[in-house]
Amino acid sequence: MTSNPTTSNQATSSQTSANQMIESYFAALSHQLADLPQAKRDEVVRELRAHVLDRLAQPTPPTSDDCRAVLKAMGTPEEIARQYRVELLLKRSAWKIAPWSVLRTLSRWTLTGIQGYIVFVIAMIGYTMGIALYITALFKPLFPHNIGMFVSDHAINLARFPDPPPGTEMLGAYYVPIAVAAGYLFTLVTTVSIRGIVRKFGRLKQKISGIAVSAY
Amino acid sequence: MALLRKEPKSEPTEKWEAQLRKGCLELAILACLWEKRLYGLEILRGLEADSNLVLAEGTVYPILARLKEDGLLQSEWVEADAGHPRKYYWLTAPGRQKVVSMAQFWNGFAANLNSLLKPVLNGKGRS
Numbered sequence: 001m002t003s004n005p006t007t008s009n010q011a012t013s014s015q016t017s018a019n020q021m022i023e024s025y026f027a028a029l030s031h032q033l034a035d036l037p038q039a040k041r042d043e044v045v046r047e048l049r050a051h052v053l054d055r056l057a058q059p060t061p062p063t064s065d066d067c068r069a070v071l072k073a074m075g076t077p078e079e080i081a082r083q084y085r086v087e088l089l090l091k092r093s094a095w096k097i098a099p100w101s102v103l104r105t106l107s108r109w110t111l112t113g114i115q116g117y118i119v120f121v122i123a124m125i126g127y128t129m130g131i132a133l134y135i136t137a138l139f140k141p142l143f144p145h146n147i148g149m150f151v152s153d154h155a156i157n158l159a160r161f162p163d164p165p166p167g168t169e170m171l172g173a174y175y176v177p178i179a180v181a182a183g184y185l186f187t188l189v190t191t192v193s194i195r196g197i198v199r200k201f202g203r204l205k206q207k208i209s210g211i212a213v214s215a216y
Numbered sequence: 217m218a219l220l221r222k223e224p225k226s227e228p229t230e231k232w233e234a235q236l237r238k239g240c241l242e243l244a245i246l247a248c249l250w251e252k253r254l255y256g257l258e259i260l261r262g263l264e265a266d267s268n269l270v271l272a273e274g275t276v277y278p279i280l281a282r283l284k285e286d287g288l289l290q291s292e293w294v295e296a297d298a299g300h301p302r303k304y305y306w307l308t309a310p311g312r313q314k315v316v317s318m319a320q321f322w323n324g325f326a327a328n329l330n331s332l333l334k335p336v337l338n339g340k341g342r343s
Binding site: 043044046047048049050051053054055057073074075076079080083084086087088 | 255273274275299302303
C-alpha cells in the first residue's frame with residue numbers, strides 16, 4: 001500500500017468519497033424520516049448503517065464503487081423512508097386515540113391524494129365540533145345565560161353573545177357534563193372513522209409502494 | 217412520489233408479481249426466524265438463498281419494524297466483533313403461532329393453485 005504513493009492516494013481519496021457517500025445517504029434517510037420520533041429515527045439509521053458496514057466489510061478497504069453498489073442495493077433513502085412511513089406511522093396514528101397525531105399524519109397525507117383531502121376535511125369538521133363542545137362546557141359556569149342547549153322552533157343553539165340565543169334552555173347545570181360527553185363522542189367517532197379510512201387506504205398505499213419497489 | 221405516478225404505466229404482470237412478492241415477504245421473513253435469532257443482513261441472506269423476494273434490501277427493515285410493532289417479533293442490540301452492534305430479531309410466542317398458521321394456509325393455497333396450474337404448465341389441452 002505504501003510502496004506506491006499514487007495508489008495509496010487514490011485508495012485514500014476513494015475511501016473518503018466512500019465515507020462521504022455513506023454519510024450523505026444516511027443524512028438523507030434521517031431527513032426523510034423526519035416524521036418519526038427522534039429515537040426511532042436514530043435507531044433506524046443505526047440499524048441500516050450496520051447493514052451497510054456489514055456489506056462493505058471485506059479484506060480490502062471498500063472503494064467508492066463498492067459503496068455505490070451496496071447503497072444501490074439498499075434502495076433510495078426516499079423509498080426506504082416511504083416504506084417506514086407506510087408500515088409504522090400510518091399504523092401508529094391508526095391506533096392512537098390522539099387527534100393531534102392523526103392530524104399530523106393526515107396533514108402530510110393530504111399532499112398525496114384526494115382521499116387524504118377528504119379525510120382531512122372530515123377530521124377538521126369532527127374535531128372542530130368536539131373542541132367547540134369542550135369550550136362551551138368550559139365557559140358555561142362563567143356565562144350560564146349565554147351558553148346551554150337552547151331549543152327554539154327552528155334550531156338548537158349552544159351559545160351566543162352578548163344576547164342569549166333564542167329558545168328555552170333545556171339542560172341548566174347538566175349542560176357541562178353532557179357537553180363534555182358529546183365533545184368526547186365527536187372526537188372519538190371522528191378518530192375511529194378516520195382510523196378505518198386510514199387503514200383502508202394505508203393498505204392501498206402499501207400495495208402501491210410494493211409496485212413502486214418493483215419499478216425501482 | 218415520482219415512482220407512484222409512474223405506477224399505472226407498469227405492466228400488469230409486474231404489478232401482480234410485486235404484490236405477490238410483498239405478500240410473501242412477510243411470511244418468508246418470519247419463517248427465516250423460526251430456527252434462531254438473526255439480524256437484518258442474515259435474514260436477507262436467508263431470503264436471497266433462493267429467491268427474488270427482495271428487490272431493495274432496505275425495504276426489509278420497515279417490515280421488520282412493523283412486525284415488531286405487531287408483537288410478532290422482539291429485538292435487541294447485540295455488540296459484535298465487527299465494531300458496531302447489530303439488531304437481532306426473534307419470534308415471540310404470538311409470532312410463532314402466526315408463522316404456523318400462515319404456513320398452513322400457504323400450503324393449502326399453493327397446493328390448490330399448483331393443481332390448477334398443472335395443465336397450463338404442461339401445455340396440454342387446448343392447442
